[in-house]
Amino acid sequence: MNSVASGLLALASAGDFSSLEERAAPLFDCQSCGACCSYSAEWPRFSTEDDAQLDRIPQDYVAADEAGMRCDGVRCSALSGEVGKSTICGIYEVRPDVCRACMPGGDDCLMARKAHGLPAP
């Protein structure tokens, strides 16, 4: 067993799952990815937000039909940077619920990463 595997096993046997997740997180570093934010104009749609939540999203980033985020092609207008290198969400604190639900390593994440040719171990 290599040292990483034995370290993870030690953490797991100690019941330290938060540390285990932190060890796995760099495989899906959102700040060097952004694939799900540049996958489909149908992706960052509003769903379960209430009016107070939606009011906090700057209007410049909202689509003309007000049903979701404004996209340029498949890319959300709130995304800055280069997908697969360095990206940031310009409205992270007030991002839509669908963005919060996209978990690094989840099915949606893996699909978006694959579409951008990014590793999805």
Ligand code: SF4
């Ligand atoms: S595709 Fe996955 S790793 Fe990339 S930004 Fe979205 S959730 Fe994060």
Ligand code: SF4
């Ligand atoms: S609002 Fe932020 S997290 Fe959501 S798709 Fe746009 S850039 Fe990504």
